[in-house]
Amino acid sequence: MSLLIIGSIALDTVQNRFGKVKDALGGSAVYASLAASYFCKNVSIVGVVGTDFPKENINLLKNKGIDTNGLEIADGKTFRWEGKYENLNEAITLKTSLNVFANFSPKIPDNCSSCEYLFLGNIDPELQISVLSQMKRPKIIAADTMNFWIEGKNKSLKKLLKMIDILFINEEEIRMLTGESYIFDAAEKVLQMGLKLIIIKQGEYGSIAIAKNNLFFAPIFPVQKVIDPTGAGDCFAGGFMGYIASQNNINYETLKRATIYGTITSSFNIEGFSVEIIKNINRIQIDNRYNNLKKYTQFS
Amino acid sequence: MSLLIIGSIALDTVQNRFGKVKDALGGSAVYASLAASYFCKNVSIVGVVGTDFPKENINLLKNKGIDTNGLEIADGKTFRWEGKYENLNEAITLKTSLNVFANFSPKIPDNCSSCEYLFLGNIDPELQISVLSQMKRPKIIAADTMNFWIEGKNKSLKKLLKMIDILFINEEEIRMLTGESYIFDAAEKVLQMGLKLIIIKQGEYGSIAIAKNNLFFAPIFPVQKVIDPTGAGDCFAGGFMGYIASQNNINYETLKRATIYGTITSSFNIEGFSVEIIKNINRIQIDNRYNNLKKYTQFS
Numbered sequence: 001m002s003l004l005i006i007g008s009i010a011l012d013t014v015q016n017r018f019g020k021v022k023d024a025l026g027g028s029a030v031y032a033s034l035a036a037s038y039f040c041k042n043v044s045i046v047g048v049v050g051t052d053f054p055k056e057n058i059n060l061l062k063n064k065g066i067d068t069n070g071l072e073i074a075d076g077k078t079f080r081w082e083g084k085y086e087n088l089n090e091a092i093t094l095k096t097s098l099n100v101f102a103n104f105s106p107k108i109p110d111n112c113s114s115c116e117y118l119f120l121g122n123i124d125p126e127l128q129i130s131v132l133s134q135m136k137r138p139k140i141i142a143a144d145t146m147n148f149w150i151e152g153k154n155k156s157l158k159k160l161l162k163m164i165d166i167l168f169i170n171e172e173e174i175r176m177l178t179g180e181s182y183i184f185d186a187a188e189k190v191l192q193m194g195l196k197l198i199i200i201k202q203g204e205y206g207s208i209a210i211a212k213n214n215l216f217f218a219p220i221f222p223v224q225k226v227i228d229p230t231g232a233g234d235c236f237a238g239g240f241m242g243y244i245a246s247q248n249n250i251n252y253e254t255l256k257r258a259t260i261y262g263t264i265t266s267s268f269n270i271e272g273f274s275v276e277i278i279k280n281i282n283r284i285q286i287d288n289r290y291n292n293l294k295k296y297t298q299f300s
Numbered sequence: 301m302s303l304l305i306i307g308s309i310a311l312d313t314v315q316n317r318f319g320k321v322k323d324a325l326g327g328s329a330v331y332a333s334l335a336a337s338y339f340c341k342n343v344s345i346v347g348v349v350g351t352d353f354p355k356e357n358i359n360l361l362k363n364k365g366i367d368t369n370g371l372e373i374a375d376g377k378t379f380r381w382e383g384k385y386e387n388l389n390e391a392i393t394l395k396t397s398l399n400v401f402a403n404f405s406p407k408i409p410d411n412c413s414s415c416e417y418l419f420l421g422n423i424d425p426e427l428q429i430s431v432l433s434q435m436k437r438p439k440i441i442a443a444d445t446m447n448f449w450i451e452g453k454n455k456s457l458k459k460l461l462k463m464i465d466i467l468f469i470n471e472e473e474i475r476m477l478t479g480e481s482y483i484f485d486a487a488e489k490v491l492q493m494g495l496k497l498i499i500i501k502q503g504e505y506g507s508i509a510i511a512k513n514n515l516f517f518a519p520i521f522p523v524q525k526v527i528d529p530t531g532a533g534d535c536f537a538g539g540f541m542g543y544i545a546s547q548n549n550i551n552y553e554t555l556k557r558a559t560i561y562g563t564i565t566s567s568f569n570i571e572g573f574s575v576e577i578i579k580n581i582n583r584i585q586i587d588n589r590y591n592n593l594k595k596y597t598q599f600s
Contacts, residue, residue, distance in 0.1 A: 202505065206505075206517070215596045217596050222515060257599055257600070296516055296517050298598055299553070299556040299557055299559075299560055300553060
């Protein structure tokens, strides 16, 4: 099965009490595709970079088996984000330079338009919709979004929500989207828009996967030390989507396991800056954590 | 097996957006003993009330099979707490009238000094220690505490921690107690003080039970509507302790189940003001929620 991932590709400058990286590889599509690559052998990425984007970053993706056919190199500079963390739960944006990302108009290569699984990373919902118009009907469509679009592109976002199956969203965002403070009420409202599954991301508290008649609580995986949470949500979505793209039968059990796999890929990523950990793990390490998390949650 | 519960007995005035109750039954020992009564047939309560304490409150405890032999009626008024909630995660204290509780000196009745299980509700750690000195060595001793004692009676609290097996504490409190911001590091430090198990309460996110080589994540139980969180932590501790007091063998599996039973009794309590729900449930309802929570957390 094949998985297409659309989103940002960035050079991030991040600092917190553990250190600093400058122009390090980042962006939602990068984190998600790296995480997905440990489960699904046919991951394609669509995004845009500038002419300054280091070749080794593209090689890294290729070496992970990720198809970069849809990675557009445009005249200009790569999207840059600069942020800091005072505590590790909240990123403070210092500077955003959209650069070539300002005019990003995703073009889906022919070989990707029939992908069965699609993850629309956190970009303008109008662009997310434009991606859908270029696809033959995928089996599962998932999307991420953020407060910026909930406020600024509410109408487009609500249109998008009618077209997708799975939404990744954090607590603050789902409250903003629905006007409901109790997240179970908020999830109910979003499900009524036609979605099949909502994954509410709760940061250091884990996540909740909510479907019409199903509910699943996933904790975090407890790591020794959290170094940098940048990309955690994208690695979660990437691990989740990569796992379901590797399965033939999608039922609620599959979705539970996907939620745990997302939790695990995310847990590796936060143990280092940029992609330094997520680029270098293997399936055995992932499955070890998966089995440990089972012990940490199962009771008789 | 018998369980002794020591703590406050209060008349609470609470208001939030769902309503208001005045001089309603509350206090850590009340909530905990009601929750425990659904598991353990030999629960005794030790605390103090004033001469104004309504007889029907004592009858309620008695009707639940709770031994009130250690419930002291002192000259004066019952302890009163007045609070409000603007959001349901944080109680704002409007007024505290200690009244007879100001001179509370727990006296353990003879029939209680050999109880096998002991829960020291959130009172001055010096009083918690004085209770211990009146007991033959119980099998399991658990205690709750709060920021007020961590700051004001730090030395006594640390002395107490060396004498007990299980600590119930919330995230903010364990960070304050240890100076560690990452809760797993904080728990590690507290375990080094000699405790066997630490239950970190995370409010709307559930709880984590941490032992030396064991870890267990419990989510919340998702209720239809949270009406009043007052007493949630006490009902958690009461359900937890009541369950283990009903078991012959205490191993980590028992402690996991106790954590879930604590979660469940707490989930009922927050569905109403004061004790209106927790006084009126039954074991079948509890076990239904227990089994549902299993479905919400188990994966293959």
